[in-house]
Every structure is written in structure tokens, then in C-alpha cells.
Amino acid sequence: MSNLIDRRAPENTTPFVTGLADAVLREIAELLDTLIETGETGIIDLHSLPMTDADRDMLKEGLGEGEVRVDLDVAGPSRIEETGTAGVWWVRHEGADGRIAAELIEVTRIPEILLSHPDDIREGRTRLREHLDEAGETGTEELAE
Amino acid sequence: MTKDRTLGEHMSRRGISRRAFGKYCAYLASTMALSPKMAPAMAQGLAAARRQAVIWLSFQECTGCTESFTRSYSPTLEDLIFDFISLDYHHTLQAASGEAAELAREQSMEENKGKYIVVVDGSVPTKDGGVYSMIAGHTNVDILASTIENAFAVVAVGTCAAFGGLPYAKPNPTGAVAISELVGNKPLINIPGCPPVPEAMTGTIAHILAFGSLPELDDKHRPLAFFGESIHDRCYRRSFYERGLFAKSFDDEGARKGWCLYEVGCKGPIAYNTCATTKWNGGTSFPIQSGHTCFACGSPNFWDQGGFYKSLPSRTSSIGTVAGATAAAGVALGAGAALIAANRKKQYSKET
Structure with a gap:
């Protein structure tokens, strides 16, 4: 066949x-x-x-x-x-x-797709702030010990 | 996901950037022959939309449409559609069964009143009180009527739902009818095909999400973006048709040389579908490219057209003529496509 x-x-x-x-x-x-x-x-x-x-x-x-x-x-x-x-x-x-x-x-x-979108920039900032806040809390705890 | 979250927020939390929306809409605009300049606006609309509730009803069907829908070509890009919709009821795909499944349908209808989309595959039997297909003790006629009552729109996928298909073929023992016979004035989109091209289904739903409205339809309620041109119009073998070079059987010299399959029964000239451009299986091929004829499986009454291998009655009727020379044919087809795209662009510009 x-x-x-x-x-x-x-x-x-x-x-x-x-x-x-x-x-x-x-x-x-x-x-x-x-x-x-x-x-x-x-x-x-x-x-x-x-x-x-x-x-x-x-x-x-x-x-x-x-x-x-x-x-x-x-x-x-x-x-x-x-x-x-x-x-x-x-x-x-x-x-x-x-x-x-x-x-x-x-x-x-x-081309527009290469530019960072404002919403992504805002989301990135939020994540970075959260990371810094967490790192700050950990650092404070370590200092207290 | 939280229902009041936009798709942009939902995807962002999954680490998917807005660039993915931009890329998806560039692909969508190209597939639907829309102006590529509309892609950013579409991406914006899609990112701002809420997840779309979809209730999928399966009646007299073979599940081929679902098989096609779940095999959209790309494991990443095209699969985005499954993040954009909430498939609240689907016999084959849902985990729930029995009363829990029916409850899911009723809850979705209540929570998304006036906003949900009903997708239907399969025709509906009407003979003898509709007893030939029943779900949870109810006829398909009753389930369809109650489910579409508060729907935003109805999408009939597959030729059985759009035009009756195989169950409707002579002698139609169950009294099968197309969904269009039963939806009254409810907005209806037909996406025929046996099965339909997956991109035609996902693209149509994405269009509704991005624009909040139905795409432009022809007189048979089919989206023009996918069904505006015949297979013959876009067939790569058309230059052989113009030169009168035909395969006379499936294993003759003409067939081996890839000549036009019109005389062995190709229904391309009467078939309005997107197979010749979008193709199947990840853009691999479509029936004519694989050496077979087109059945016109997305057309009304395709089972009763007198035989899949019987040639159409006339080679000149209802078929557009283009210049005889191959090169001229190519340019003329391109110009025609450009004109159609330009017209669509104008119409969409008016809408948006």
C-alpha cells in the first residue's frame, strides 16, 4: 500500500x-x-x-x-x-x-512591544517594595537578636 | 481567580507581562485580517476585560469540535484563550458529574446573567417531542431554551450546530435542526466545520472579549474574518485551475504533479472556510495540500451534495475569474485580499 x-x-x-x-x-x-x-x-x-x-x-x-x-x-x-x-x-x-x-x-x-508597559512597571514596583519591606523586617529581627 | 480581577491583573500575578497580550493580539489581528494597528487597542481591551463565563452545551454531536478546540496549535500563545475564559460547564472536560454538574451550569447562569456566552456543538432533535437526545431528564430543546434565556450571545460550533450537519442528513430520522432554528433573536455566531478550525473558535471568542461585541458576520452568521473567502480563492493550486491542469484520478500524473483536484470532486469553490490560509495541525497542511479534495464540510447540507468525489456541475458558475497567467493570478488574489482587508478595516474603524 x-x-x-x-x-x-x-x-x-x-x-x-x-x-x-x-x-x-x-x-x-x-x-x-x-x-x-x-x-x-x-x-x-x-x-x-x-x-x-x-x-x-x-x-x-x-x-x-x-x-x-x-x-x-x-x-x-x-x-x-x-x-x-x-x-x-x-x-x-x-x-x-x-x-x-x-x-x-x-x-x-x-516597536511598541519593546517598551515596558505602565501596568507592568507598576506591578514591578509593587513586587520590589514588598521585597524591600520583607528584607527590612528580617534585618530588624536579626538586629534585635 | 477572583472574579472582579481584570485579565491583565490575573495574568500579571502569574508572571505574564502585557507584552504577551500585545503579541497575542498581533497574532489575532493577522489571523482575522484586521489592521495590525488595531492590535494595541485590542490588547488594551483584553487586559481590561473580566474572565468570560462560557457554558458549553453538547447535543447530537461526536465531540470532534471539542477535540479541535483543545488542540489549538501553540502550547503557549494560543493557549492564552484558556486563561481568558471560565469554562463553567462542559460534559467532556468538567470534573463534576450528575446534579453537581447541572448545579454548576445554573450557578454560572445566575451569577453572570446577561453576560455569559453559550457555546453549542451538535444539532437538536425535535421529532417525537425531542426524546432522541436528553440530558439529566430534559430534552435538548428545553435545555437550550433555558440556558440561552439570559445569555449575551450563542456560538454554534461545528456544522451540526450551525447547519444540522450529519444528524440533519437525509433521511434525518430524529428531526434534527440547526441551533439557528431555536434561538429566536438572540445574537448568534455560527462557526461551522467538521470540525471547525480551532483558531476560528478561539479567535472569535477573543474578539468578543477584546471589543465587547460580535465580529462582523455574513448572511449565515459566520465571522467574515474566517469565512469571507472560499477555499478555492485562497488555494495554492488555483494557478493550475486557471491553466486548465487537472488531476483526473487520485494516482494519475496530474495528482502526482499537484494539479487542481476540481475534477475529482473538490468542493473548494463552494466552501467558505479558513483551512487554506490558517491550515491544520499547527499550520502543517490542509486536505488539498495533503492530496485530497475539500468536502466543503463547513457548508450547509454537505452530506447531501451528491457524493464527495463527484465533481461540481459547472466549472465556471459562482467562481470568480482572474487573469489566466499564473503571476497575474497571484497578484490579483493579493489585491482582492487587500481590498477585503481594507473594507474590514473601514468597518471596524467605524465600530471602535
Whole structure:
């Protein structure tokens, strides 16, 4: 039975350049104009575009390689890289199994997910205060002994 | 968890930062074809929401929908949904049984009056007074009526609940009906599929939590984000369809070369679902990618369409035309998807 089944993967049906990389690069250029002139940030969802591998390579080549690379460990890994075009970030979120959950181009000074959230800062302060209070009580007890 | 605590507070106490909300909503926005700029607002909404009470009713069903729901792909990211909801009643998953189980349902209904969501899988038998499926001495008709009375919304998961499914197939010996026949004017979302794609179920519930409202639906009450396009529209084999290259049987040269499966009975052109993009088993594949046809398992009457391997009557009817060249087809599909996404973006902008 098993020799009757062709286990080869289907032939690659899209090894061509669709022109999407060029369209995305032009959109990025416009988003950079907006960022410079008004400070408004922009995002493009790459996951929703039917890009081929060749398109993706063209897009990467067009943006170049930058100098900042950040790895996050938040509900699975994420990699955030600034491209060679300053202000243009390539954000890739994965689940724990390595599957891409979201892939975005962010046009901004820094992607929002890198900033500490005010609620997390408040929670951190609370924990630190509690720790200091506990340490203070222990220290007082030790001194009393 | 304490019921008056927000999800943000609840997760924070478990050492999960707001970045996880941001990442989850970036994933959700991408899955639902929403503007990625909405992700921060969604994360904010989700963090401020209270845990959602959910009562899950199982009627004439096979538990496949539950199997699918509990196998959302990622052990971390997608599993967040199980922290966001309080599953107060579910035959297969709850520890309680008998009267204690029914009491849990009644308590949740009382404590969350007007706020809880009722998820239903399975159709409801109505013949002979509904005696063909009963729970704790009550017919499915009665249980559904009493449970949805004070619900915020009803979510019918699976084709049996959404359209009748297998129990409704000819000759329908139990007089099975879809949930839509029994909910009156109560807000209803249908998430069909046999079983439904897990992300369509979890994404819809997360949307309700983040926005406090139902997602945009089509005329069959299906969320457009997951059911707005046909399998054919998004099929990677579509370029072969455009060029007239078809497999004629499952082991011929065309099948081996990965050509279009239309002539061996693929129902992709009439199937509205998200399998071709979201895929199954952690994004591994979907039936057509694995060499089989699409059954249109999320469509009404899919069991009675004249045979899973019988080709659709016409190759041109109800199927959109795109440029013949493969490259042009790719760009045209992309443009169409972009247009749909843009329209959704506009509609959501109005809502929020």
C-alpha cells in the first residue's frame, strides 16, 4: 500500500516574483514620509500578503541589514530587527513550536512591544517594595537578636 | 481567580507581562485580517476585560469540535484563550458529574446573567417531542431554551450546530435542526466545520472579549474574518485551475504533479472556510495540500451534495475569474485580499 502513495511534496507552484516586494517597499517609503513629517507610525502585515520566497528575499534586500536585533521570550520566541533602513523594523512572532504567528514591518522609532508597559512597571514596583519591606523586617529581627 | 480581577491583573500575578497580550493580539489581528494597528487597542481591551463565563452545551454531536478546540496549535500563545475564559460547564472536560454538574451550569447562569456566552456543538432533535437526545431528564430543546434565556450571545460550533450537519442528513430520522432554528433573536455566531478550525473558535471568542461585541458576520452568521473567502480563492493550486491542469484520478500524473483536484470532486469553490490560509495541525497542511479534495464540510447540507468525489456541475458558475497567467493570478488574489482587508478595516474603524 505504502509504495502506491507518492510522498513527494507538491511541486512549488510559486517560484516567481509577483511584484509584491516592490509594492511593499513603495508603501514603506510612504510610511517613512508620514513618520518623518507627522510622527505617526505605520505597520504592514506581511502574513496576509501572498508573497513568494523570491518576493521576501527581494524585500529583505531592498531594506538591508541593520544594527539592532532583539530576541524576546514571550509566549514563544519573537525576533525584532531594525533593517538597514533606519526606522523600519522587521517583527516576527512565533508560537512555542516555531510556527510564525505574525510577521510585521513596523515603521517607527521603536516597536511598541519593546517598551515596558505602565501596568507592568507598576506591578514591578509593587513586587520590589514588598521585597524591600520583607528584607527590612528580617534585618530588624536579626538586629534585635 | 477572583472574579472582579481584570485579565491583565490575573495574568500579571502569574508572571505574564502585557507584552504577551500585545503579541497575542498581533497574532489575532493577522489571523482575522484586521489592521495590525488595531492590535494595541485590542490588547488594551483584553487586559481590561473580566474572565468570560462560557457554558458549553453538547447535543447530537461526536465531540470532534471539542477535540479541535483543545488542540489549538501553540502550547503557549494560543493557549492564552484558556486563561481568558471560565469554562463553567462542559460534559467532556468538567470534573463534576450528575446534579453537581447541572448545579454548576445554573450557578454560572445566575451569577453572570446577561453576560455569559453559550457555546453549542451538535444539532437538536425535535421529532417525537425531542426524546432522541436528553440530558439529566430534559430534552435538548428545553435545555437550550433555558440556558440561552439570559445569555449575551450563542456560538454554534461545528456544522451540526450551525447547519444540522450529519444528524440533519437525509433521511434525518430524529428531526434534527440547526441551533439557528431555536434561538429566536438572540445574537448568534455560527462557526461551522467538521470540525471547525480551532483558531476560528478561539479567535472569535477573543474578539468578543477584546471589543465587547460580535465580529462582523455574513448572511449565515459566520465571522467574515474566517469565512469571507472560499477555499478555492485562497488555494495554492488555483494557478493550475486557471491553466486548465487537472488531476483526473487520485494516482494519475496530474495528482502526482499537484494539479487542481476540481475534477475529482473538490468542493473548494463552494466552501467558505479558513483551512487554506490558517491550515491544520499547527499550520502543517490542509486536505488539498495533503492530496485530497475539500468536502466543503463547513457548508450547509454537505452530506447531501451528491457524493464527495463527484465533481461540481459547472466549472465556471459562482467562481470568480482572474487573469489566466499564473503571476497575474497571484497578484490579483493579493489585491482582492487587500481590498477585503481594507473594507474590514473601514468597518471596524467605524465600530471602535
